[in-house]
Amino acid sequence: MLSLVVTATVDEFPGRAIGGIEQDWYVDVSASKPVRQRDVDILEEDFRDGPEWLRAYKGSAWIVDMSANVPRVYLNTTAVEGLVDLMNGAAGSVEERVVRDLAAGQIAQDAWTAMFHSAISDLDVDEDGTPLIPxxxxxxxxxxxxxxxxxxxxxxxALYELERQRTDGAGWSEIQTRIQYAAGRRSQLTRKLTTAVRSAHQRGK
Structure with missing residues (x-):
């Protein structure tokens, strides 16, 4: 476990803590290569017979839940037969890899969109009313x-303009298009679709 505390001399008193990280870092010294900690939890659940609150979404292949401290993506193990096994796989045929990439890209876009809206839903402001970055x-x-x-x-x-438009509603519909575009870029969905279309064309020849 790694903690970080920033100290300085304050009013001639050395060693005063003036900053640090909110959460400790956990370092796996035995790992052969570094692994980035996920900012999103991915959980597998049976929406049909699992937790009661998920049963209302039994027809969905996945949902994004923003109610916890860390965003969660729930994969439905019963909506699309074989999808979860396919998502957990690493190899497989060309078709399987294409489907896996497309599903992962769509899940990522949904997650980015939900996280963005959650991030801007309750911003703190300073004394001048300027929104603060959370x-x-x-x-x-x-x-x-x-x-x-x-x-x-x-x-x-950008954050100020976003909060202004969200509050007064002017231009907010256009912002939705921009958010969708930004989420698509982060999820690399266009690239994955391009790969899928090329693969389909090659198979059709």
Whole structure:
């Protein structure tokens, strides 16, 4: 476990803690290569016979749940037969790899969209009413997507404009299109669709 505390001399008193990280880092010293910790939990559940709250979504292959501290993607083990096994696989035929990539891309786009909306749903503001960038995974999501939502604005200006449009409703419908575009870029869905179409054309020849 790795913790980080920043200290400085304050009012001639050395060693005062002035900052640090909110969560400890866990380092696997035996791993052969570094693995990035996921900001999203992916859980497998039977929506039909599993937790009661999931039964209303039994017809969905997956849902994104933003009610916990960490975003969760629930994969339905019974909606599409074989999908979860396919998602957990690494090899397989060309067709299986194409389907796996497409499903992963669509799940990622849904997750990015849900996380973005959750990140901007309850922003804190400073004394001037300027929205503040949140911490944790919400900050990561906003820093990743805002440049695509407002490519001509700096991060803080983009967040201010986003909150203004969300609050008064002016231009908010257009923003939805930009959010969808940004989520698509993060999930690389267009590239995966291109690969799938090329594969289909090659198989059809």
């Amino acid at each position: 911490g944790g995974w919400r900050e990561s999501v906003l820093r990743a997507m805002l440049p695509d939502v407002f490519p001509d604005r700096q991060l803080t200006d």
